[in-house]
Amino acid sequence: MDVNKRSLSPTVMEKISSLAKRRGFIYPDSEIYGGYQGFWDYGPLGVELKNNIKRQWWKSMVYNREDIVGMDTSIIMNPVVWEKSGHLKAFTDPMVECRECHKRFKEEDKKSHEHDDWTEPKIFNLLTEVLLGTTEPKEKAYLRGEITQGVFTNFENVVASSRVKIPFGIAQIGKAFRNEITPGNFTFRSREFEQMELEYFVKPDEAESKKIFENWKEQRINWYESLGMTAKKLRFQDHKDKEKAHYAKYATDIQYEAPFGWSEFEGIHHRGDFDLKNHGLSYLDQETQEKYIPWVIETSGGVDRATLFFLIDAYYEDGERVILKLHPKLAPIKVAVFPLLSNKPDLVKKAKWLFGKLKIAIPPVAWDDRGNIGKRYFSQDEIGTPWCVTVDFQTLEDETVTIRDRDTAKQERVGIDKLNEWFSAKLNDPTSE
Ligand code: GAP
Numbered sequence: 001m002d003v004n005k006r007s008l009s010p011t012v013m014e015k016i017s018s019l020a021k022r023r024g025f026i027y028p029d030s031e032i033y034g035g036y037q038g039f040w041d042y043g044p045l046g047v048e049l050k051n052n053i054k055r056q057w058w059k060s061m062v063y064n065r066e067d068i069v070g071m072d073t074s075i076i077m078n079p080v081v082w083e084k085s086g087h088l089k090a091f092t093d094p095m096v097e098c099r100e101c102h103k104r105f106k107e108e109d110k111k112s113h114e115h116d117d118w119t120e121p122k123i124f125n126l127l128t129e130v131l132l133g134t135t136e137p138k139e140k141a142y143l144r145g146e147i148t149q150g151v152f153t154n155f156e157n158v159v160a161s162s163r164v165k166i167p168f169g170i171a172q173i174g175k176a177f178r179n180e181i182t183p184g185n186f187t188f189r190s191r192e193f194e195q196m197e198l199e200y201f202v203k204p205d206e207a208e209s210k211k212i213f214e215n216w217k218e219q220r221i222n223w224y225e226s227l228g229m230t231a232k233k234l235r236f237q238d239h240k241d242k243e244k245a246h247y248a249k250y251a252t253d254i255q256y257e258a259p260f261g262w263s264e265f266e267g268i269h270h271r272g273d274f275d276l277k278n279h280g281l282s283y284l285d286q287e288t289q290e291k292y293i294p295w296v297i298e299t300s301g302g303v304d305r306a307t308l309f310f311l312i313d314a315y316y317e318d319g320e321r322v323i324l325k326l327h328p329k330l331a332p333i334k335v336a337v338f339p340l341l342s343n344k345p346d347l348v349k350k351a352k353w354l355f356g357k358l359k360i361a362i363p364p365v366a367w368d369d370r371g372n373i374g375k376r377y378f379s380q381d382e383i384g385t386p387w388c389v390t391v392d393f394q395t396l397e398d399e400t401v402t403i404r405d406r407d408t409a410k411q412e413r414v415g416i417d418k419l420n421e422w423f424s425a426k427l428n429d430p431t432s433e
Contacts, residue, residue, distance in 0.1 A: 012312070013185070013186060013259050013260065016186070016311060016312055016315055023043075023045060023382060024043035024045045024046065025042070025043055025045050026040055026041070026042055026043065026046045026187060037191075038190050038192070040187050045332040046307070048332035048333070049331075050194075050304075052330045053306055053307055054303060056227060057173070057223075058171070058196075060223055062171050065169075067167060067169060068169040068198065069158065069162055069168070069170055070170070070171050070172065071151055071154065071172045072173075073147070073150025073154060073172065074144075074150060075174070075175060075177075076132075076141050076142070076143060076144070077141075077144060077149060077150060079139075081149050081279075082127060082142050082145075082149070084279055085149050085279075086274075087127055087145055087146075091127055091145050092123045092124055092125050093107070093123075093124055093126060094106070094124070095121060095122050095124040095181050096110055096120070096122075097119045098110075098115050098118060099115075099118065104181055104182075105181060107121045109181075109184075124179075124181060126145055126178040126180065127143075127145045127178075127179065128142060128143040128145070128177040128178065129141075129142060130142065143176075146300070147172050147173075147197055148197055148199065148275070149275075151170045151199045152275045152281070153279060155170075155276060155279075156281055158170060159283065165285075166285070168200070168201055169198050169199060169200035170198070170199050171196075172195075172199075173194065173197075173303065175192060175193070175194050176192075176194070176195050177192050177193075178193075185258075186308060187304045187308050188258070188260070188263060190304060193302055194302070194303035195301065195303065196302075196303055197301070198216075198298065198299045199296050200296065200298070201295070201296055202296075202297060203292070203294065204273060204292060204293065204295045205295075209270060209297065210270075213250070213268065216268055216299050220301070221234055221236070221254055224254070227310070227327045228325070228326065228327035229309065229310065229313050233257040233313065234254060235255050236253065236254060236255070237255050237262070237264070238251070238252045239251040245269065248269045248271060249269075249274075250270045251268065253267050254266040254267075254268070256309040256313070258309065258312060264305075265301065265305035265309055266305075266306075267301075268298070269297070269298040271295070271298055273294070273296075274296075275296060276294060277293050281293070282294075310326065311326075314384060321378055322382045323382070323407070324381070324384030325407055328426060328427055330384075331385060332383060332384065332385075333364050333365065333366045333380070333383060334362045334385070334387070334423070335362060335365045335366070335387050336365070336366040336368055336376070336380045337351055337354055337367055337389045337391070338368055338369060338376050338388060338390045339352075339369055340373065340390055340391065340392040342369035342370070346396055347391055347392070348369065350395055351367075352367075354389065354391060354401070358419065361420045361423070362424070362427065366380065366385065376388070377409075384406070386406050386407075386426075387403050387404065387423070387426075388403070389403055389404075390404070394413075400413045400414060400415050400416065401419070403419075403422070
């Protein structure tokens with residue numbers, strides 16, 4: 001990440017974090033006690049957005065494929081795992097301390113500091129320690145620093161218990177923890193975050209595995225674009241040798257052009273046989289009886305970073321009006337239902353009835369009968385609701401409602417009996433997967 005660009009447009013980040021808090025997307029964790037650096041809580045709309053991202057990812061990685069299965073492994077593992085995986089030795093960042101104010105920084109972040117008198121870099125391990133057991137001294141274990149190792153340690157279990165054959169993948173979504181030296185840029189660098197990862201096991205073959213690696217790069221960047229992320233704000237950045245993780249044969253990042261500079265939010269790594277070899281695991285081809293250590297192509301995305309970048313990318317201002325142009329599949333609320341006037345019982349009754357129906361058909365649905373209709377539209381635009389349905393006097397006569405589109409502000413009259421069809425056609429648009 002280019003930290004020098006950090007201060008270029010701080011107002012965009014301020015606007016987004018303030019909207020996120022005001023409308024219930026993201027709050028600072030433990031805020032009533034002053035917060036806790038590097039930890040965040042997702043509010044009623046944030047949890048919907050994040051779940052929608054995870055759901056779409058799972059759909060494209062597991063349900064739409066025949067060669068990928070899912071898993072959910074434990075956060076705390078036998079500490080031997082972290083020794084074998086190399087994390088106890090190599091999961092580190094160089095840390096420097098400012099001699100004037102004694103603040104500590106990840107070495108690459110020190111450029112943005114006001115003083116310029118630094119200690120020599122010290123190697124700092126990012127694994128978060130936890131103490132377990134009832135007898136002293138308690139046993140030291142670790143919160144997982146990546147969700148990956150649970151997949152590797154279960155490799156033979158999955159092969160033995162399901163019908164997978166190489167090439168195949170194991171997908172997982174879950175929390176990871178890193179004792180980051182300098183958390184920051186809102187949720188971008190947190191100490192607790194979620195990852196969505198695929199470990200794809202292939203035959204050890206240079207040319208073939210490179211082809212599969214290139215193919216996953218394309219699939220992953222296309223996935224972000226298919227969910228509305230602006231293509232020209234996305235790019236690949238290959239790792240130079242000295243930037244590569246301890247396990248990577250070769251690696252590239254998908255970066256987004258955030259207000260604080262181009263920033264990584266998904267890594268595509270060719271991990272070779274590093275992990276399975278370290279854990280002493282291998283694969284037996286049942287047909288040829290050939291035994292070998294598969295190579296691994298990994299796609300490792302951050303759910304929180306994706307959530308942040310989908311929010312930033314969707315943020316538009318039109319005068320006073322703020323619009324979150326989130327893809328309908330990601331929008332936390334799909335539809336809002338209003339009675340045109342809140343003091344007309346017939347309209348309210350009909351609108352409540354329709355609200356109840358749509359809530360079951362395309363949840364979640366919002367209800368709003370406050371203020372005037374214009375204010376209700378503004379309020380829904382700001383949280384990204386793609387469609388607002390209004391029950392008016394004509395509805396009582398001919399069973400039609402108006403649907404107002406968030407992005408064009410255009411209105412269309414549709415029969416109530418056609419609504420489910422109308423919304424499912426929009427939500428299941430096959431050009432966006
Ligand atoms: N298993 C490989 C792995 O963990 P990584 O590049 O260290 O690779 C993958 O992490 C993704 O996890 C990153 O691209 C990012 O989206 C997310 N991530 C990593 N550290 C993070 C942090 N401190 N806060 C939020 N997300 C983080």
